[in-house]
Amino acid sequence: MKKLVLTTAALALSAGMALADTIRMGTEGAYPPYNFINDNGQVDGFERELGDELCKRAGLTCEWVTNEWDSIIPNLVSGNYDTIIAGMSITAERDEVIDFTQNYFPPDPSVYVATTADVDVASAVVAAQTGTIQASHVAASGATLVEFATPDETIAAVKNGEVDAVLADKGFLEPIVAESGGALVMISDDVMLGDGIGMGLRESDTELKAKFDAAIGEMKADGSLNALIAKWFDGMDAGF
């Protein structure tokens, strides 16, 4: 067994050396401020800056690609890119299919947002993005779940009255509520879901996972991760 692991590692290493370490970073590009496509058509946001820094520390050359949220895990598994860095919360369900690094973002509270404060979220029609922890939470809560492919569509659905409320990460909703001019309000306390956000990798990619784990640990230790989160999330204290 040990020999097998060694040969695999040697193979992976030699193949890696021959091809230079280009790691393809998969993200959604539709979830500001975590990740989004800026006006020049480039991937931008907290995770872009974080990912570039992690790659630098791990000595990797990284390239950014975007993929629909819906198929982001299948495409990782089939090898279209090597990591998922897309605001993906670590859950036991996902952990069965892919591996996660340690979290680089604390468990992010989710909140409900609606046009009026008098919505009862336990019985209302609630929008969430397909395949998110929020969607599972709404489905389990007894409310009627309406799923959308992109985060943007969930907000549009609340605005045009298709649904009563939306459940999503607070970090995503906060700037939207702040800029809505009173049209949208947060109607609940924080709902704690998931074990924080981590990078997703193929289960067979243990070497890469170790590299990113080490780089994240390093950034937590020297405070640069806290600073980066504060920069993108309005002074938020991550407490790493």
Place this chain on the structure above:
Amino acid sequence: MFSYCADPSTLDGFSWLACYLTNGKHMAFWASFGTVMVLLLITAPAALVFGFGGAMAARSHIAPLRWLGKGYTAMVRGIPDIAFFLFVPIALDQGIEWLRHKAKCPDWEEPIRQGSDFVVCAAAKLPLSSSPQWVHETYGFFLAVLAFAIVFGAFSANVLFGAMRAVPHAQMETAQAYGMTDRQAFWRILVPQMWIYALPGLGNLWMILIKATPLLFLLGVEDIVYWARELGGAKTSIYAYPHPDWRLYYFLGLLVFYLGLTRVSEVALDRLSRRLSHGQATMAGEAQRKAAA
């Protein structure tokens, strides 16, 4: 694009719009119209080649070839397009990588399927994970083109098969009476005359192909539908050009584009049909003859 676009937050009205419509994202949007046109221009002839091959196989005297031709049309026509579009690129991609893996990494001992992972050696990856992003995008695009060509090839095989049978049989018998071989009669008599019978069917297929191009979006190609949704979504002030939900206008633009494209195609197909009817023993050909006389 323009010099005054450096700080969009200070702009308003027309100059804001001019800068907005020429920013990097919109340039990618405009370029994606080219992607759609390129798809059409490659897929149409490729599908015709597939179709011609399929139709020829389906009327072959050699039984296995005939079964192949018939099987191809029956299978593809009977499966929903979307299921096929989602299946073909993944199957092709994994198939090609598996073959390359067998050829390039014979010493590999690990299984290729590890749980849900599809793992081939790094040298067998297609495109190589070290190749630049545009290679990946082009590769994905051509997988999509191939999927389109296979599906529309099957439809056009069916159309061409019918058109070949529609050419009056007496013409083929006359050709044989003149001592032409089967092959000569096929290429000299049948093929030149079958197009007028095939044209209505092929014209319809072209229209359906135009309308099927948004399926590119499903395959992860960044086409006009992708960009319309991306650009139309509400933007907070984290973006340089914040705006509310404008998807309605972007999709309206797409409707106009597709309507224009199909309208132009209709006109072109009408002209082609008039031209091909010339001197043919069809109703349209007969009408032309009478009008001229």
